[in-house]
Amino acid sequence: MTQITHHIPDDILDAWRAGALSHPYAVVVAAHLSLCDECRAAVETADMIGGALLDGLEGQALDAGARQRMMDALDTPAPPPVRGSGVFPAPVVAALGGQPPQWRMLGGGIRQQILSADREGALRLLYIPPGRAVPEHGHRGLELTLVLQGSFSDSEGAFLRGDVETAHDSIDHQPVAGPGAPCICLAATDAPLRFHALLPRLLQPIFRI
Amino acid sequence: MDEPVIQALSSQTCDLIAVRDQRDRAAFGRLFDHFAPRLKAMMVKGGLRDGSAEDAVQDVMLAVWHKAAQFDPHRADAAGWIYGIARNRRIDLARRRPLAQPEDLPEIESDAPDPAQILALQQEASHLVAALCRLAPEQAEALRAAYFDDIPHSRISEMTGLPLGTIKSRIRLGLERLRHELRKIAP
Numbered sequence: 416m417t418q419i420t421h422h423i424p425d426d427i428l429d430a431w432r433a434g435a436l437s438h439p440y441a442v443v444v445a446a447h448l449s450l451c452d453e454c455r456a457a458v459e460t461a462d463m464i465g466g467a468l469l470d471g472l473e474g475q476a477l478d479a480g481a482r483q484r485m486m487d488a489l490d491t492p493a494p495p496p497v498r499g500s501g502v503f504p505a506p507v508v509a510a511l512g513g514q515p516p517q518w519r520m521l522g523g524g525i526r527q528q529i530l531s532a533d534r535e536g537a538l539r540l541l542y543i544p545p546g547r548a549v550p551e552h553g554h555r556g557l558e559l560t561l562v563l564q565g566s567f568s569d570s571e572g573a574f575l576r577g578d579v580e581t582a583h584d585s586i587d588h589q590p591v592a593g594p595g596a597p598c599i600c601l602a603a604t605d606a607p608l609r610f611h612a613l614l615p616r617l618l619q620p621i622f623r624i
Numbered sequence: 625m626d627e628p629v630i631q632a633l634s635s636q637t638c639d640l641i642a643v644r645d646q647r648d649r650a651a652f653g654r655l656f657d658h659f660a661p662r663l664k665a666m667m668v669k670g671g672l673r674d675g676s677a678e679d680a681v682q683d684v685m686l687a688v689w690h691k692a693a694q695f696d697p698h699r700a701d702a703a704g705w706i707y708g709i710a711r712n713r714r715i716d717l718a719r720r721r722p723l724a725q726p727e728d729l730p731e732i733e734s735d736a737p738d739p740a741q742i743l744a745l746q747q748e749a750s751h752l753v754a755a756l757c758r759l760a761p762e763q764a765e766a767l768r769a770a771y772f773d774d775i776p777h778s779r780i781s782e783m784t785g786l787p788l789g790t791i792k793s794r795i796r797l798g799l800e801r802l803r804h805e806l807r808k809i810a811p
Contacts (some may be wrong), residue, residue, distance in 0.1 A: 428694075431713075431723070432711065433710075434711075434714075434715030434716075434718065434719060434723050438721050440723040441723050442724040444724070445723075445724035445725055445726045446724075446726075447728035449726040449727035455726060456699070458708070459699050459700050459704065459708070460699065460705050460706045462705070462708040462711065463700060463701065463703075463704035463748070463749060463752060464704075464752060464756075464767075464771070465704065465707035465708070465711060465771045466700075466701060466702075466703030466704030466705070466706065466707040466749075466765065467703060467704070467749065467752050467756055467774070468707075468756065468771050469659075469662050469663070469666060469703055469710070469763075470662065470703045470708070470753070471753075471756070472662045472666060472669075472772075473665060474660075474662045474664065474665055475661055475664045475665045475668060475677075477660055477661060477664055477678060477681065478659060478678055481660065481681070481682070482653070482656060482657070482660075484682065485656055485660075485682060485685055485690055486652075486653065487650065488647065488682065488686055489652070489686070489687070489689055493690035493691075494642070496728050497727075497728050498727070504727045505725075505727035505728070506724045506725060506727065508728065510726070512632045542720070546727025548648070549657070555724070570750045580641060583737045597735075
């Protein structure tokens, strides 16, 4: 595993733990946690505090039959776990519905698959050939981008597998895919992206990027 | 596992390891007796009615039984691990879509424990409890609210009449203090 240097910011991790993130952001956080032991340990540490508080709670009596119902339920089969596949960790496989990605061409060799797009925001996979730039864009809200394969770099630095870029609406950036394997990344926004060139803007409603 | 390690673990953590390694139903029963009433209190604090709270407790404890193979005493104690499962259950009951979860950790090789790390974690857990006891009452209250009440910060402010900044800084101070306490033991 490569060394992950760009992590989920604390406030976003806290929001994920509280269940307060919209679906697109939550998938990016879960995918990063699947790859990043440091952030997973941060969640576990917070849960240790929760566990200590739980231990200190005054219990409430359960229904008289609750214990027996519980013991009777132990033979029900466990739900099968979702497993990762290739470069896609389990939460991305779940967002793909268990299917391999079905890329759509965006031009210039860039491909994408939209995994969800609704009032909660948009989640998509992007495939960028080595050395190719994603059109320069700013965005209205927060964009979280997780690298799953290859790398990209922009004004904020270099991002490798497992790294997350947290881009607020003030950042105008032009990610360029690194050499070697094509860059595959998972990107979540809470609003459609703004592209600066006229043509991409016209195409925006068609491609929903 | 070595005798000194077993002695340092909480009895709940030992029971959870017995559930994991031997599918020990008696140990699971003891876990249920310890955690189920506390989990019910947590669910009621989180806004569930009595019946739904009991259902949620059953869901959580069944998940404990099913997921026990993933419990790793190097990473968490029983209370923290079970709290994490309960937190997720509580969240999913409130959300339109289940919250995306990280991939399961690989199942544990139970014959290769690292006693030093398990002991360190267990020590951290008991220091954490001690640190919680030393918090100022209003910090402890804010921390409990943050962990159990599932109420956005703005609601806490309405209820207590304190300005939002104060509440946020209290939660932050409480967590900072805990982090500080932990750093002293395990830098």
